[in-house]
Amino acid sequence: MEYPSKLIEDAVNQIAKLPGIGKKTALRLVLHLIKDKSENTYALTDALVKLRGNIKFCSSCHNISDHDVCSICLSQRRDRSVICVVEDSKDVMAIENTAQFVGLYHVLGGVISPMNGIGPSELKIDSLVTRISAAQNEVKEIILALSPTMEGDTTAFYINRRIKDFTVKVSVIARGVPVGGDLEYADEITLGRSIAGRTLFQ
Amino acid sequence: MEYPSKLIEDAVNQIAKLPGIGKKTALRLVLHLIKDKSENTYALTDALVKLRGNIKFCSSCHNISDHDVCSICLSQRRDRSVICVVEDSKDVMAIENTAQFVGLYHVLGGVISPMNGIGPSELKIDSLVTRISAAQNEVKEIILALSPTMEGDTTAFYINRRIKDFTVKVSVIARGVPVGGDLEYADEITLGRSIAGRTLFQ
CATH class of the missing domain: 3.40.1360.10 (Dna Topoisomerase Vi A Subunit; Chain: A, domain 2)
Structure with a gap:
């Protein structure tokens, strides 16, 4: 597809690099951003820049965290x-x-x-x-x-x-048929495991 | 859902404002950006900021354009x-x-x-x-x-x-059955219009 502007093309190409987003969806998003208030685009890019620049990982469990040690690792109730x-x-x-x-x-x-x-x-x-x-x-x-x-x-x-x-x-963790799932749709390996790993009825 | 970080939450909320993108997809994209090289995030935000800041519309036809008058309006071949x-x-x-x-x-x-x-x-x-x-x-x-x-x-x-x-x-523009479509799946208004607007077989 030929785009009416290099700016559109660049933005579409960048957005289409994200997983699960194709060029058509990217174009739709770009045209939405152009129509929308410019503050909204800047709020989006600002959040992403801050995210990428300031994101930290817990030094103990390596989960995403706002601090050096995450709230779960710090909690006395865990x-x-x-x-x-x-x-x-x-x-x-x-x-x-x-x-x-x-x-x-x-x-x-x-x-x-x-x-x-x-x-x-x-x-x-x-x-x-x-x-x-x-x-x-x-x-x-x-x-x-x-x-x-x-x-x-x-x-x-x-x-x-x-x-x-x-x-x-x-x-x-236990492997078996998903809760709410229908037995006939479970694949045979899952069903087999769910039988092998059966637990006492309580 | 509770997010492990305020940065994540902000980014998810901003992305989820885009049309057709929910919080789950937004979170997937955010986690992708965190895992990915930081240059890619900056290339994306840069393209969006430039887009929103510099986009122009043709003064004649109002199409998106890189210049004051778009290439279609300027073209001598149109x-x-x-x-x-x-x-x-x-x-x-x-x-x-x-x-x-x-x-x-x-x-x-x-x-x-x-x-x-x-x-x-x-x-x-x-x-x-x-x-x-x-x-x-x-x-x-x-x-x-x-x-x-x-x-x-x-x-x-x-x-x-x-x-x-x-x-x-x-x-x-003509309204009628879409090319490649099956007649039985066309709704009756479309089919009616396609009969009313029939053209000579050539």
């Missing part, structure tokens, strides 16, 4: 004996939303994926080992809450091997 | 006897893509819509009348290429009344 290991900050938000977990987190920043050139050293696994080793008497359980994919399983396997000498319990 | 009236710049791009039209454009900036508080004075209709009046011997035809909606029809009706004293032909 159970310091359990650490839940997740892929990224999105997972922390999702688990926090369940209100089912009161322990601490450890954000790896991804999973082991040789296809994408991500090995253990690209992730915060050493930091996890150091963290457990430094608080060996305090930490009782590590929950591995990684994606139920090949990469997630590989990462869980690797982490388990790295921390097997510590006296901590290592658990993984 | 047929100056036909003016195609459209709602916005997106339509100009769409019609240019068809390569079926070599005349000039006039961008109204919307259609008459009392529901949204848009009357004729909010649109570039006076400017269209002035333009035709100033070049009465040159302009032979006005093509109304507005959306086939109530608002589009109202606008077409209004423009037609405003310019009926000039000796220009006023036409509207």
